[in-house]
Amino acid sequence: MDEFLDKKYQQTNQNNFEDYLVYTGVNYLGRKIALTLKPVQSLHRNNDGTYTFRITSSYFNWEIVFTPGIEFEETKPDGSKVRAKFLMNDNIMTHIQVDENGIQSKHVIEFYPDKNIVTTTATGLEKVVTRHYTLVS
Known part of the structure; x- marks a missing residue:
């Protein structure tokens, strides 16, 4: 995973993302x-062995600090x-979320030198759901 650290990937397209947002109760x-971002x-x-996963846009910035394999409360x-x-294996980072109703979402992020692909199931x-990102820096 080291070769993908500190690089920025911008979303270029998505498929079925709105269906996922409806399903998970986003207003x-x-x-x-x-959908417009x-x-x-x-x-x-980080120096202490944790990781920070950031998502930034013109509308919001979101940051999660985590230790691979350790469950935590996420907002x-x-x-x-x-x-x-979060689980990490080679070029794949898997982000698993379970909401208060027991619905599990799994976001599998596959990192490549010039892009990443996020595949989401619930x-x-x-x-x-698929979202494609291209390396910007």
């Missing part, structure tokens, strides 16, 4: 805002809270 305004993702390893950009865990959602 209409929140969905419309989320082209967020930038970055991953940083999502819409303000809702979930139990979360318990009971019959669609697979």
Whole structure:
């Protein structure tokens, strides 16, 4: 994963993302805002061994500090809270979230030298969500 640290990837397109937002209860305004943004993702390893995953955009900035494999309470950009865990293996970072209703979302982020691809699934959602990001720096 080291070769992907401190690089920035900007979203270029997405597929079925609105369906996921509806399914997870994001309100209409929140969905419309989320669909117009082209967020930038970055991953940083901190001196204490934790990682910081950042998503920035013109509308909001969101940051998660985590230790791989350790569950924690996460506040999502819409303000809702979930139990979360990150797993890391080679070029893949998996972000697992479980909401108060027991719905599990899994975001598999595959890092490549010039891009990353996020594939999202959720318990009971019959669609697979994909978001593509391109390296910007």
